[in-house]
Amino acid sequence: MDFSGVVLCDEDRLFQTELRAFLADVVTADVISRDRQTGDNFDEGVHLALGAAGYLERDWLPESQGGFSAVQRRIWELEIGRAHTPWFHWGTTAMVANAVHDFGSDELRDEVLAKTLSGHYRLCLGFTEPEGGSDVATCKTRAVRDGDGWVINGSKMFTSNAHHAHYVFLLTNTNPGAPKHQSLTMFLVPLDAAGVDIQPIRTVDGDRTNTTFYSDVRVPDRYRLGDVDGGWTVLRTALDAEHGTGERDESGLQKIATMTEHALLLAEGLDAVAGSAAGSVVGEGSVAYRLGRSVARMEAALSTPGMYGRVAIATALRELSPELMDVQGASGGLASADLDAQYLFRLGVPMGIYGGTLEVFRNMIAQHALGLGRPAYAPATAGRS
Numbered sequence: 001m002d003f004s005g006v007v008l009c010d011e012d013r014l015f016q017t018e019l020r021a022f023l024a025d026v027v028t029a030d031v032i033s034r035d036r037q038t039g040d041n042f043d044e045g046v047h048l049a050l051g052a053a054g055y056l057e058r059d060w061l062p063e064s065q066g067g068f069s070a071v072q073r074r075i076w077e078l079e080i081g082r083a084h085t086p087w088f089h090w091g092t093t094a095m096v097a098n099a100v101h102d103f104g105s106d107e108l109r110d111e112v113l114a115k116t117l118s119g120h121y122r123l124c125l126g127f128t129e130p131e132g133g134s135d136v137a138t139c140k141t142r143a144v145r146d147g148d149g150w151v152i153n154g155s156k157m158f159t160s161n162a163h164h165a166h167y168v169f170l171l172t173n174t175n176p177g178a179p180k181h182q183s184l185t186m187f188l189v190p191l192d193a194a195g196v197d198i199q200p201i202r203t204v205d206g207d208r209t210n211t212t213f214y215s216d217v218r219v220p221d222r223y224r225l226g227d228v229d230g231g232w233t234v235l236r237t238a239l240d241a242e243h244g245t246g247e248r249d250e251s252g253l254q255k256i257a258t259m260t261e262h263a264l265l266l267a268e269g270l271d272a273v274a275g276s277a278a279g280s281v282v283g284e285g286s287v288a289y290r291l292g293r294s295v296a297r298m299e300a301a302l303s304t305p306g307m308y309g310r311v312a313i314a315t316a317l318r319e320l321s322p323e324l325m326d327v328q329g330a331s332g333g334l335a336s337a338d339l340d341a342q343y344l345f346r347l348g349v350p351m352g353i354y355g356g357t358l359e360v361f362r363n364m365i366a367q368h369a370l371g372l373g374r375p376a377y378a379p380a381t382a383g384r385s
Contacts, residue, residue, distance in 0.1 A: 006071060006253070016075050022053060023083040035086040039207040042122075042164050043086040051119025060094050060117060070253040077255055081264040088261065089122065089161040095238050096123035096169040100188060103225040103234050108188065112167065126156040126170040126189070126212060127235075136171060136239075137180040137232070141214065143172035143187065150224070152189065152217040159212040162198045165191055168212065169238070175229050184231030188223050189214070205346040256302065257309025262351055263302050266317050269344045270294055273324045287327060294320045307369075311361050318348035 008016065026049045035043060050056050059076060061067030068076055080087055097116050100109060100123075115121040127136045141154025152172060162168060167188045175183040191198070195217040201209050226234040274291050297320060301312040324341035352358045366372040 006074075008071065008075075012069075012071050012075065015072050016079065019055075019076065019079050020083075022049075022055075023079060023085060026050075027083045027085050031086065032084050035084075036206070039202065039205075040161075040164065041086050041088040041207060042161055044164070046086060047090070047122070048119040051117065056090070056119055057117040059090075060097060074253040074255075077260075078264075081261045089124070089164070092125050092161065093123045093165075096125070096167070096188070099169060099186070099225055099234055099238055102237065103186070104188065105222055107222055108225075112188070121167065122161060122165040123167050123169060123188075124159055124161045124165040124191075125238075126159055126168040128157045130155060130157050130211070136235070137184065139171050139173045139180075139184060141170070141172050142176070143174050143185055145174075146218070149218055149220045150187070152187070152195075152214045152219065155211060155213045157211055158201070158209045159198070160207075160209040162191060162210040162212050163200070163208075167191060169225075170214075171231060171235060174231075178229065181232045182229055184235065185228050186225040186231040186234040187219060188225055189217060189219055190223070193217050193219065203350045205343065205350055207350065256305050257307070257313060258355060259310060259313055259351065260302065262317060262347065263298065263313045265347070266298055266313075266320065266344055267302070269341060270298060270320070270324060273328055273341055276328070290323055290327060294323055307361050307364055310355070311358055311365070314348070314352045314358055317344060317351050321345035321348050 026046050031043050031046060035041065047056075055076070058067050059073070063069050067073075093116060097113060100112050100116075104112070112121060112123075116123060126141075129136075129138070129140060132138045132140070139154075141152065141156065143150045143152045152170070154172070156168075156170070159168060167190055170187045170189045172185050172187060173183050174185040177183075189196070191212075195215040197213040197215070199211045199213070201211055203209060225231075270291075297316050301309065301316040304312040321341055321344040325345060328341055363375055367374060
């Protein structure tokens with residue numbers, strides 16, 4: 001792995017300077033405080049400002065069509081995280097926009113894409129179900145053909161940002177008698193449709209996600225993405241992006257792994273703990289060793305790519321945050337408005353679930369990277385262990 005620095009050209013330095021100034025102007029202390037209080041990970045004013053400035057469109061488009069260069073995209077991702085931008089849901093919006101572009105009709109593209117890139121439309125994911133766990137293909141939400149449209153009934157868990165979104169990228173079952181990967185159809189369902197109900201769920205770190213219910217929701221066929229019963233093909237592309245299992249480019253500058261923004265929070269929290277500890281305490285061999293070991297673990301996680309990085313980042317956040325709380329002493333368990341160790345500890349719990357549990361990712365690594373067999377979940381039979 002090449003750890004050498006990238007020398008920025010004058011154009012890229014200007015881009016970085018202008019972006020930092022822009023973010024400093026729109027991501028104010030009030031925005032950050034309100035985001036921590038609501039747990040929304042979203043601010044409409046910031047989102048619309050980014051859209052109006054053309055940043056959303058440039059992030060979504062390839063460089064050949066006016067998007068960021070590889071260096072600019074890396075600068076963009078780092079500065080967005082460093083500014084504590086309420087941002088995590090743009091990734092899912094962009095992911096769904098890609099599906100609309102690739103699988104939607106011309107009419108649907110015209111309806112959705114321009115307003116998505118301007119920031120006026122937001123899109124969310126409707127995959128996981130209350131009884132489905134991480135196996136989204138066990139979908140029970142039903143879509144039944146009704147004339148020129150469809151009637152949808154079911155529910156989804158963890159529909160994050162649904163209360164700020166305009167459409168949900170909804171996985172449905174359109175052929176219950178078929179094998180599970182051949183029974184799925186994807187829709188882009190307007191969240192203002194009759195029969196949609198959004199109810200909040202609070203996670204342990206204070207974030208808000210949602211349960212969404214669909215009761216006789218009627219949608220025209222033009223909101224279907226891809227073929228009937230061909231939803232796994234549509235969904236697979238989105239899952240690859242969410243899991244970080246797509247092909248990496250040759251520049252070495254693309255985002256290391258999904259959810260590296262959380263690792264940047266860990267880095268900031270670690271610096272804060274080390275800086276606040278009394279010099280005599282840090283000077284003690286055991287504390288200095290623990291902080292140094294934490295830095296090494298964190299740097300290793302930040303340098304681990306793809307689905308491996310997804311596991312490394314989440315594991316580092318879960319295991320290092322209690323270490324930092326212990327170094328802080330009694331104050332480490334107290335909640336505050338600042339980014340502190342106890343917040344990182346609470347964040348680490350859902351971090352190991354978002355986009356698929358760590359167990360799912362470890363199985364993916366075992367099967368697809370190491371060539372091992374499928375895990376055996378069935379209980380041992382009599383006489384066998």
